[in-house]
Amino acid sequence: xxSDEAEVRGHRRTYVGxxxxxIISALKxxxxxxxxxxxxxxxxxxxxQRGDPASALLEVLDPEQNNQFTDxxxxxxxxxxxxxxxxxxxxxxxxxxxxxxxxxxIELPGYTSREKRAIARDFLIPRQLxxxxxxxxxxxxxxxxxxxxxxxxxxxxxxxKLEQQAAAICRAVAxxxxxxxxxxxxxxxxxxxxxxxxxxxxxxxxxxxxRAGVATGVAWTPAGGxxxxxxxxxxxxxxxxxxxxxxxDVLKESAAAAFTFIRARAEELGLPVDFVSxxxxxxxxxxxxxxxxxxxxxxxLFVALASLLTQLKVRPDVAMSGEITLRGNVLQVTGIKEKCxxxxxxxxxxxxxxxxxxxxLEEVPKEVREELEICLVSRVDEVLSLVTAFEPTSAPVAAx
Numbered sequence: 106x107x108s109d110e111a112e113v114r115g116h117r118r119t120y121v122g123x124x125x126x127x128i129i130s131a132l133k134x135x136x137x138x139x140x141x142x143x144x145x146x147x148x149x150x151x152x153x154q155r156g157d158p159a160s161a162l163l164e165v166l167d168p169e170q171n172n173q174f175t176d177x178x179x180x181x182x183x184x185x186x187x188x189x190x191x192x193x194x195x196x197x198x199x200x201x202x203x204x205x206x207x208x209x210x211i212e213l214p215g216y217t218s219r220e221k222r223a224i225a226r227d228f229l230i231p232r233q234l235x236x237x238x239x240x241x242x243x244x245x246x247x248x249x250x251x252x253x254x255x256x257x258x259x260x261x262x263x264x265x266k267l268e269q270q271a272a273a274i275c276r277a278v279a280x281x282x283x284x285x286x287x288x289x290x291x292x293x294x295x296x297x298x299x300x301x302x303x304x305x306x307x308x309x310x311x312x313x314x315x316r317a318g319v320a321t322g323v324a325w326t327p328a329g330g331x332x333x334x335x336x337x338x339x340x341x342x343x344x345x346x347x348x349x350x351x352x353x354d355v356l357k358e359s360a361a362a363a364f365t366f367i368r369a370r371a372e373e374l375g376l377p378v379d380f381v382s383x384x385x386x387x388x389x390x391x392x393x394x395x396x397x398x399x400x401x402x403x404x405x406l407f408v409a410l411a412s413l414l415t416q417l418k419v420r421p422d423v424a425m426s427g428e429i430t431l432r433g434n435v436l437q438v439t440g441i442k443e444k445c446x447x448x449x450x451x452x453x454x455x456x457x458x459x460x461x462x463x464x465x466l467e468e469v470p471k472e473v474r475e476e477l478e479i480c481l482v483s484r485v486d487e488v489l490s491l492v493t494a495f496e497p498t499s500a501p502v503a504a505x
Contacts, residue, residue, distance in 0.1 A: 113161035115178035125178040128165060128185065139187035147204075148194035159201045166190055166207045215262025215329045217446050217470065222251050229268045237275040244278045246271075246292045253294040256450075257304035262329055274300050309334065311451055312421035318413035320492070321424045322405030323447050323456065324397070325440030330447030332424065333402065334391050335409040342385025350390030353398025360388055362431055363407040366485060367414065369431070374415055386410065401438040403429035404457060407485060408492055417493040424448045425457035425492065433485040437461035442468040449473045457482055457491055 115126035124130070131142050150159050164170045171185040192208060194200060216224065230246055259266040274292060277300045281288050290296065298304070309332035311321055322333040346364050348357050364386065371378055388406065390397055404427040412419045426444050428436040441462050446469070448456045458466075460483035466474065480491050 110158050110161045111177070113158050113165065115176040117177045118180070123178055126176050128174070128188075129176045129179060129183065132188070138184070139189070141189045141191060144190060144192040146194060147192040148196055148199045150201075159204050162204055163207065166192075166204070214442055214468070216264065217329075218252070218255055218450060219470070221255050221264055221267060222248065224264050225251050225254075225267055225271065229264060230271055233268065233271045233275045236272075237279045239275055239279060239282070243282065243288055244275065244290050244292065246274075249294050250292040250297050253297045254301075257306060258297075258301055260306040270297075270301060309451065311424075311453060315418035315420050317416045317418050318409055320405040320408040320412070320419055321421065321453070322402050323424045323426045323444035324399070324401070325443050330440065330443035330445075332447060332451055332453075333397070333405065335402065335405045336389045336391065337409040337413040338387050338389075339413060340385050340387065341383065343383070344381040345385045347385060347387040348389075349387070349393065351393050351396050352390060353396065355400050356390075356398050356402055359400050359403045359428065360406050362429060363403055363410055366407065366429065366431060366433060367410055370433075374411060376414055380414060386413070399438075400428040400436075401426045401440075403427055404435065404482075404485070404488055408488060411489060412493060417489070419492050420455075422452070422454040423457065423492045424451075424453045424455075425488070427457065427459045427482065429485050435459045435461075435482050435485060435488075441465040445469045445473055445477060445479070449477050454478060455480060455491070457488060459483070 111126065113126045113128060115129060116123035125133070128142070132138065132140065144162075147162075150162075152159070164174055165185060168186060171188075173182040174185045175182050197205060197210065226246075226248075230251075234241065234244060254267055254270045258270050261267075274297065278288055278290060311332065312319060312334075318337045318339075320335045322335060323330055324333040346361065348360050352360070367374065367376075368381065371380055388409065390402075404425045407429055408419060408425065411417075424444075426438055428438055430436065437459050441458065442465070444458075445456060445466075455478040457480045460481040463481055466479065482488055482491070
């Protein structure tokens, strides 16, 4: 939230109450010329009439300039080339491009449910018990209770909200103890719900039965992966494609590309060449209040449209992600680890991913890879046979 350039460069000594900038002050505090300096949440930098701290940081972080950094208070060049700067941010989009260009970006994925459970068990819960004057004999948490807090009361990549929920439960028990009650509780999901109330975070669940016109995608979110459903329906019209569900521009283009690919391959799918001349197609992504964008929904859009037109039922236990081209290629996407974890958590048994993402599977936990059937595809032609009963040699009958 720093918005004053003097926080970086310091004040000139002619000003009353002048002081050095944060960088020089940190070196003085560390009593070293080569410390590690943390720039926390650099994406929150502000800018006002007092200057632009992001511009001042350009000189600090640029290895070609920072050996002659001048703090206004010292008014002499100082060598910062030996300092190790580590900046943290929640999102790259708000960091000025020139500043981001001077950084080596290391992206850290969010914690998995298993990792959150281990962190809660080994660190968060013991700390909250100590802060509230409780012992494990007074209050303990079962694994099911921790999972309930993770899945039903938090939706985040980290564990901050999880610790807050654990603290709320500890406070409830501490109050009962302070009122003279002799408590010894093993918290289970029912106890968690009794203290925290009705679940506040509900994840998407897969369909229960196979049906045409519905496909299950997987999407990356700041809180990890989640399921993304694509619904398609047909109605009388003149061949228009209607798109709803708070879609971004890239997502709309992916839907148009999937629709064009189907029209170009109509004969192979057993569809009349003019199958849309008297029909309109409506594609909707549920949870309309949530903005959605990206090209990774190309495969689920294709599957939803193709299954609607051919009336082939899509298996509800199959999820998919991948960008498609008009030539039928499946391109690489991002967030493979989060998407696999989301599919595994939701009970999906098979997931379709681009062949070009094969190397990214190393980031997926071993137990998830073993329990999830991962199918890698490089062409759109390979998709339908993996999600429906489609057989390339026997074309399905077109829907009336």
